[in-house]
Amino acid sequence: MKKYMEVVNITKMKTLNVIGLIVLLLIAGACKKEEVHYYNGGDRIQFKNTNPNPLLQYVEHRSFSFAGKGSLKTHDFIIPVTLIGRTAGVDRQVAVKIRATETTAIEGVDFKFGEHVLPANSNTGEVRLILLNTEALSEEMKTVSIEIVDSDVFKRGLSGQLVSRVSFYNFMIKPIDWDNRMATYLGAYSKVKHEFILNQLGISEINFANGVPEDKEQNIYSGSTLAYFQLRLRSVLNDLNAGVLQPKEGDPFSYPLIDENGVRVVFP
């Protein structure tokens, strides 16, 4: 029994020690000044999320079509980059490498690199790809995939925004929703009408937001946007057909606009 009481006393004593220590630590800790840290992770660079809808994430794969652009031989495809860190008083090169496994285009044949630089005193810059409109593009889609790599001036930024894939081509694919959804706004499909639409709207594709949110960056449009397109295309085509509006320089069409089946192009 005596031994048992000694064990209990020793246990109580230890508990009191622990409580006392905690109280002293709390008193000491309450007086400690918290240090303020600043970002010191070096300057980092990544591709910019250009989606105007902040809920939508960075789009890694984008495309460009030469279809409907007339005799356009090259196109400067600009991929914006954005900085984490501090701006500098000089232009700084953004280092990129080609991801061979995802790239079907050949540098110097299908595309060239333009400038890829972050200008002085700016936190945004660009990587410029010069896409070349080769004959092969009329039958085959080419893709170039690039990735930001570490360099002397920049480390890699956000991991989800380090790769950009650009596909380019010179043919059109009939949108899958044309007949059952888009025809309400744009009428019956024809290749010439499709080319005219892309040319007038300055977009590379036109798709219907079927069960997904509108995403103009990805050329996916809601019904209300297609309704606006319909009014604009109808008005412009009417005026071009009537000679009220003169075709712009480089307009590849002749008016009145007749499609590949010999039918006059109209919008409902």
Added chain:
Amino acid sequence: MKKVQISLILVAIALLVVSCYKDKGNYDILPVHEVEIGGPSYNPNNYSLQQQDTLKIDPVYSFVGDTTDLVFKWYLMRQNAKAGDSTIRLIGTERQLTYKIQNPIGAYTVQLSIEDPINSIVKSRIYGLNVRLKAAQGFLVLNTKPDQTQDIDVILDNTKPDVYYDVFSTNNTFQLKDATNLTMIQSLANNIYGLLYVFLENGGYTLRPSFDLLQDGAYWFYDQPAKIAPTAIYQDVFGSNTYLINNGKIHSTSSPNAPLLYTYQASGDYIAGKSLLMGAYAFLYDQKNHRFVRYNKAAGAVFPITRNKEDLFNVDSVGNKDCFLFDHTMQPSAAPSPANFSQLKPIAYCKDRDTGRVYVYKFGFFRSLAIYAESVKEVTVASFANASAYVNSSTNPLTYYAYENKIYIYDFNNDVSREVYSFSESGISIDQMKTNGSQLMAAVNNKSTSMGEVYFFKINAAGSIVDNNYFSKYGGFGKIVDVEYKYNIVNMMGGAWK
């Protein structure tokens, strides 16, 4: 050992407790004369006043000492303002605050600080202030001030003397410039309180009913046109039909909800000049081809008006003329219907560019509501062609026009006119007239001073001015550019101004 540990814990607990105890000290000090501010406790609605009202606060405070030494400072800030906010303004340094409210509507905080400079003790108290809209309804007078800036002044009630000046600049942080027109758009389509559209020579603004900026004119269009030069905007009371004429082209919307978003311009070979917009009907005078045309919203195009064998003039070619008035002689909300097709007679006054002679083109509607060209006559009345302002009556087949300092009525059915009022002053220009059927408004600018006045007349059943005199007159404006009537809620009762 155990005692030592318990002692340590007790000491630590004692330190913790003592740290919360106020040290009263035992020094040789004297009490200072503290300022105490009393009165009502803070409430967001301690004061709820309209713009232009005067805020008066007589603070309750106590101070044992010489009150003449006290320094009073009154600050006004937005309710959500943070310390250091550049919009915080010192609005008074007297003991009693007297401040004329010229701030945008919203919730504010008034802060009083009283400083005893001898002891450097400052006490503060805050009060809630809710600033309400003053000019919910009234005549909006767009005018150019002597310094060439523009503003909107509001005649609140044309039977009372109150004018609320500088409404635009009070409610915005930028100056108005190059404005040409004001148009209120109100409809049951999610816009019962209305939006005010301000046309500029190159651009425009949409203002909320509280006159603060909602959007720039660039946002009126889904596809922004190369040039924003608006000349007319319209929405019917149900919101079903909307039109905007910009840079000679007509646009419509695919949704009636405000703020209106206009679609691409209607196709066709035309330059829209004066227009008659009424419900589903939109007629335009085509300045390019000197013809009357009709806009078909469903087709998104402007078409010639269908010719009829009853036509007494060629709607497709009226000669080298400019039309300066295209309207009817009914309420501005009138639109062709089975109930009014025989009374509704659109008329257009057009002036020959070569001869200066004026012709009145009159239209009619068949029972089917198709339009036909009913008549064309030359206006032979002297001075009509060179008048400075025109407005059609909304109750009679008459047109009011102003020439020099006189107002006349022109009877277009009989090609006769009569003078109805003569201003005593010469050297003035009557630059705008409006009517609601029972009253006539005239905006008068002094040619030498470029200052403007607004006159209101009562008119009788024959269209003449009652008692041959105005019943109210308002001054203090710069050169008047436009006058528009603003309702506080969509007007379903008729009697509207045009």
